[in-house]
Amino acid sequence: MAGGPEGLRDALWDALLALLPPTKEELKLDLGEEVDRGTVLLLQQAAELFLGGRRGECLQASEAVLDHAWEKLNAGPWQDVGKAWRQAYAFGCLLKTLCLCQPPREATAVSAALRVCDMGLLMGAAILGDILIRVAAVLQAHLVSGKRPDRSPGQELPSTKKARCDHDAAPDVQLERAVPRLRCPSLQHFQKHFLVPGRPVVLEGVADHWPCMKKWSVDYVREVAGCRTVPVEVGSRYTDKNWSQTLMTVSEFISKYIESEVRDVGYLAQHQLFDQIPELKHDIGVPDYCCLGSGEEEEITINAWFGPAGTVSPLHQDPQQNFLAQVMGRKYIRLYSPQDSEALYPHETHLLHNTSQVDVENPDLEKFPRFAEAPFLSCVLAPGEILFIPVKHWHYVRALDLSFSVSFWWS
Known part of the structure; x- marks a missing residue:
């Protein structure tokens, strides 16, 4: 498929063009009736301009699509946003990414294009066989191959910094009722004694063979994901008034919240990180016990949790x-049965109805007197260990060290 005048191609451009559908007709999206006709026509026009090699006009048209789709994506609750509008946004991101990368391009164009591509992955929906994942992989490989934009004079190389060694005190879980521990129980034993009755358990030895247990470090995460844009939670917990979310690259996150001497708290809590960055996904496994659920493996949601103590x-x-699988660092976790929900004082608002009002380790017992009577289990989860948290079980988690956890939600 042509995407510009002959003679302007290079290795990156050819690799991107090879990902596109082979015919003009296959590049179109069927967005149904949800997306207004004006936006659909603008998308079609942007695609035609790209195919005609009219880069500047295509860039303008794709940005107009993105502006319109962005308004729709942010007009109400996220769960009410239709898939078609998310696909329209992703298609606009694809065309803008291609326009930025078409030669001749500026020195910073590939980094800018990867940011646009990541926004499409974060806010959009899958199009053309998950093409944005493959485009992002090509762009990242190009950057990692040594073609990154030059750093400004005097800027310190990230790899020369060390992660700060924060350690938060852990409660003495021996004085509390500990979560039981088992080493590689059989599927039948786990199902009978823990899954069916809904009992938490720490599984040991199950993840020992996962490559992440030996490979992952701050430097490794930066190496494979540093240039990728991700959502970051700013603040120690999402119920704080000053809590917020922002977008930054993984390298920026590590520099600001992992390596900085300033005690700012930021947390990378990402539901799409492993789709964005397959190199990380290849380093983890899915616990065999998930096969006891009713869903398929593709329906398992894998989440990343990365942040300081x-x-x-x-x-x-x-x-x-x-x-909840622990890869780096330790976490203190406390669990309460759903049978004791009333003693945990859930928020009354719909948005936070699944969250307790109580500060678990510093409770206001005058305001929440029944909390003191609620029984709980606790554990310190160390690298290589996996905690089974049954559905609807209340859980409180505090990172004791610089921590990277992976959770698997399944039905």
Whole structure:
């Protein structure tokens, strides 16, 4: 497929063109009736301009699509955003990415294009056989191959910095009721004694063979993901008034929140990181016990949790079964049965109805008197260990060290 005048191609450009559908007709999207006709026509026009090699006009048209789609994506609750509008946004990101990379291009064009591509992956929906994942992989490989934009004079190389060694005090879990521990139980034993009755358990030895257990470090994460744009939670916990979310590259996150001497707290909590960056996904496995669920393996949601010591997930519950695998650092975790929900004082608002109002390790017992009577289990989860959190079980999590965890939500 032509995407510009002959003679302007290079290795990156050819690699990107090779990812596109072979015919003009296959480049079109069927967005149904949800997306207004004006936006559909603008998308078609942008595609025609790209195919005609009219880069500047295509860039303008794709940005107009992105502006319109962005308004729709942010007009109300995320769950109410239709898939077609997310696909329109992703298609606009694809065309803008291609326009930025078409030769002759500026020195910073590939980095800018990768940011656009990541926005399409974060906010859009899959199009053309998940083409944005493959485009992002090509762009990242180009940057990693040594063609990154020059750093400004005097800027320190990231690899010369060391992660700060934060350690938060862990409660004495021996004084508390500990979560039981098992080493590689059989599927039948796990199902009978833990899955069916809904009992938490720490599984040892299950993840020992995962490559991440030996490979992952701050430097490794930066090496394979540093140039990728991700959402970052700013603040120690999402119930704080000053909590917010922002977008930055993984390298920027590591420099600001992992290596900085300033005690700012930022947390990379990402539901799409492993789709964005397949190199990381290849380093983990899916616990065999997930096969006991009713869904397919493709329906398992894999989440990344990466941040400094002191980050907290307030006491909350999730609507699915959860395996929390610890890769780097330790976490203190406390669990409460859903039968004791009333004693945990859930927020009354719909947005936070699955989150407790109680500060678990510093509770206001005058305001929440029944909390003191609620029984709980606790553990310190160390690297290589996996905690089974049954569906609807309340859990509170505090990172004791620089931590990277992977969770698997399944039904």
